[in-house]
Amino acid sequence: MADKKYVDEVTGTETTGHEWDGIQELDTPMPKWWLYTLYATIVWAFGYVIAYPAFPISSSISESSALGWSSRGLVADQIAEARAEQSVYTDQIAAKAIEEVMADPDLLRFSQAGGAATFRAFCSQCHGGAGSGRPGGYPNLQDDDWLWGGTIEDLHYTISNGIRNELSPDARFSQMPAFGADGILGGEEIAQVVEHVRNISGQEHDAALAAEGATVFAENCAACHGEDGTGSHEQGAPNLTDAIWLFGGEREDIATTVRYSRAGVMPAWAYNGYLSDYEIKMVAIYVHSLGGGL
Ligand code: HEC
Numbered sequence: 647m648a649d650k651k652y653v654d655e656v657t658g659t660e661t662t663g664h665e666w667d668g669i670q671e672l673d674t675p676m677p678k679w680w681l682y683t684l685y686a687t688i689v690w691a692f693g694y695v696i697a698y699p700a701f702p703i704s705s706s707i708s709e710s711s712a713l714g715w716s717s718r719g720l721v722a723d724q725i726a727e728a729r730a731e732q733s734v735y736t737d738q739i740a741a742k743a744i745e746e747v748m749a750d751p752d753l754l755r756f757s758q759a760g761g762a763a764t765f766r767a768f769c770s771q772c773h774g775g776a777g778s779g780r781p782g783g784y785p786n787l788q789d790d791d792w793l794w795g796g797t798i799e800d801l802h803y804t805i806s807n808g809i810r811n812e813l814s815p816d817a818r819f820s821q822m823p824a825f826g827a828d829g830i831l832g833g834e835e836i837a838q839v840v841e842h843v844r845n846i847s848g849q850e851h852d853a854a855l856a857a858e859g860a861t862v863f864a865e866n867c868a869a870c871h872g873e874d875g876t877g878s879h880e881q882g883a884p885n886l887t888d889a890i891w892l893f894g895g896e897r898e899d900i901a902t903t904v905r906y907s908r909a910g911v912m913p914a915w916a917y918n919g920y921l922s923d924y925e926i927k928m929v930a931i932y933v934h935s936l937g938g939g940l
């Protein structure tokens with residue numbers, strides 16, 4: 647083969663000696679700039695493996711580099727730095743009563759912004775991104791309609807201790823009976839009280855059944871929902887006279903609630919330090935700013 651190599655006259659480049667049907671291949675050398683770039687990247691790669699955690703070990707890569715740098719470490723440093731900057735405010739929020747925090751314009755502004763961030767991270771899964779709630783028992787926190795009360799103390803308590811949460815000894819608790827499943831009311835009485843609820847919530851209803859249902863309601867439901875059905879914060883019993891429904895206001899929804907009852911559960915954020923003291927205060931202040939009040 648070697649004897650087939652020769653220097654091509656036109657280009658002055660040696661051929662490789664390969665020949666196909668009289669066509670020969672030039673052995674053009676790599677351009678110098680290209681080669682040096684290649685060498686430079688090889689040198690760079692060695693430097694990179696030493697400076698950054700990139701060394702393969704069985705199933706992953708080395709956690710930190712020979713120089714002690716890791717991206718996790720970087721994030722931890724940045725978080726610690728941000729916490730230190732925020733501690734100007736967060737230390738004060740932790741030390742003060744929530745009313746005092748709200749009375750201080752700077753702390754109030756910081757709490758609303760910080761509370762909004764906490765809300766997005768920990769609450770939006772259930773209550774929706776803007777606190778507008780989700781079907782199936784996750785209440786809207788933007789309106790003035792509160793199950794357990796919407797004053798800042800009420801909100802702080804609810805968020806700290808949770809609702810029907812077995813882990814937390816101070817959780818808010820109440821239990822609507824399962825009137826159908828437990829045989830407290832028969833099918834006819836349930837149909838009647840459903841029409842009564844449709845009536846007081848201003849929906850289309852059967853007037854004759856609803857009239858009977860008013861008696862069923864007074865005897866079985868008024869203790870928690872109030873005689874007029876406007877609900878009770880002590881019991882966490884919803885107002886049944888408005889158009890706001892946790893579980894739906896259609897006949898079938900109301901009948902299902904009365905037959906089997908419902909029992910929404912909310913995490914207790916103070917339990918086990920899920921959220922720290924100042925985070926709970928901030929998120930309570932944020933929720934209060936959405937629609938708190940009575
Ligand atoms: C796992 C779902 C879930 C998460 C996460 C959650 N909640 Fe709730 N929350 C609920 C449910 C369900 C209720 C209604 C309980 C009931 O029926 O009484 C509720 C009720 C509430 C109430 C009482 C509303 C009222 O009308 O009285 C407040 C206030 C509240 N949540 C705030 C928060 C905040 C703030 C966070 C985040 C720190 C949060 N929730 C995270 C499920 C959740």
Ligand code: HEC
Nearest residue numbers: 821822866867870882883884891892893894903908909910
């Ligand atoms: C022991 C107190 C208690 C009694 C008695 C009671 N309820 Fe309730 N009721 C509640 C509570 C608490 C809730 C909210 C459950 C939740 O948030 O998960 C509720 C929820 C409801 C809802 C759902 C409202 C919505 O927004 O979706 C309806 C409807 C309802 N009750 C009707 C009745 C009727 C009708 C009776 C009588 C037959 C009755 N309740 C008796 C406590 C009670």
